Structures are given as C-alpha cells and as structure tokens.
Amino acid sequence: MSKYNHGHKWLTVRDNYPNDYHKYGDEIDVFAYDYCNCNGPECKLCGYSFCKHCKDESDIPNCKASENNCPNCTKPLKFDHHKEFMRCTNCNWSEPL
Ligand SMILES: [Zn+2]
Ligand SMILES: [Zn+2]
Numbered sequence: 001m002s003k004y005n006h007g008h009k010w011l012t013v014r015d016n017y018p019n020d021y022h023k024y025g026d027e028i029d030v031f032a033y034d035y036c037n038c039n040g041p042e043c044k045l046c047g048y049s050f051c052k053h054c055k056d057e058s059d060i061p062n063c064k065a066s067e068n069n070c071p072n073c074t075k076p077l078k079f080d081h082h083k084e085f086m087r088c089t090n091c092n093w094s095e096p097l
C-alpha cells in the first residue's frame with residue numbers, strides 16, 4: 001500500500017477508532033471507505049478513497065492535497081520565500097531538498 005500511495009496519507013485504525021488503536025496500531029483502515037461489497041482506505045489529506053478490490057493501486061491519482069499540506073501534521077504548508085522551499089509553520093517540517 002505505502003509503495004503506491006501517490007502522496008496520499010491514508011487514515012489509520014488509530015485515526016478512526018482511537019479506542020481500538022492498541023489492537024491494530026497504525027495499520028491503514030481499509031474500511032474507511034465501505035459500500036456494499038466494496039471497501040478501501042481513505043486519504044486524510046484530500047478525502048480520496050477507493051475500493052481495494054475493484055481499483056488497481058497503480059491506477060490511483062496523485063494526492064492533490066499533499067502538494068500543499070504538511071505530510072507530518074497535515075496542516076497547510078507555506079512557501080518560504082527566503083529559503084525557497086515549502087515549510088510547515090505548525091510543526092516546522094520542511095521539504096527535503
Ligand atoms: Zn490524498
Ligand atoms: Zn469494489
């Protein structure tokens with residue numbers, strides 16, 4: 001899954017079920033998207049979800065939000081004009097050069 005995440009940050013079991021996280025840790029919640037016989041993960045940055053049974057993982061579009069949101073805390077990034085890279089004003093993450 002992580003190999004083909006296309007910039008998406010999938011919701012984990014911890015995100016969706018804070019009380020059960022000790023059982024499943026930080027595994028991706030593959031039932032974040034759940035419809036009839038279809039289920040799959042959902043991106044916490046852009047809200048994109050797909051059915052892991054119907055959709056080929058290589059077919060997933062790139063995450064639109066990841067270009068503008070911090071991959072660490074998901075807050076919007078600001079462009080630092082002095083250093084000329086994206087920086088998070090919330091957790092101080094900066095784009096690896
Ligand atoms: Zn996404
Ligand atoms: Zn399906």
Ligand SMILES: [Zn+2]
Pocket residue numbers: 070071072073074075088089090091092093
């Ligand atoms: Zn951040």
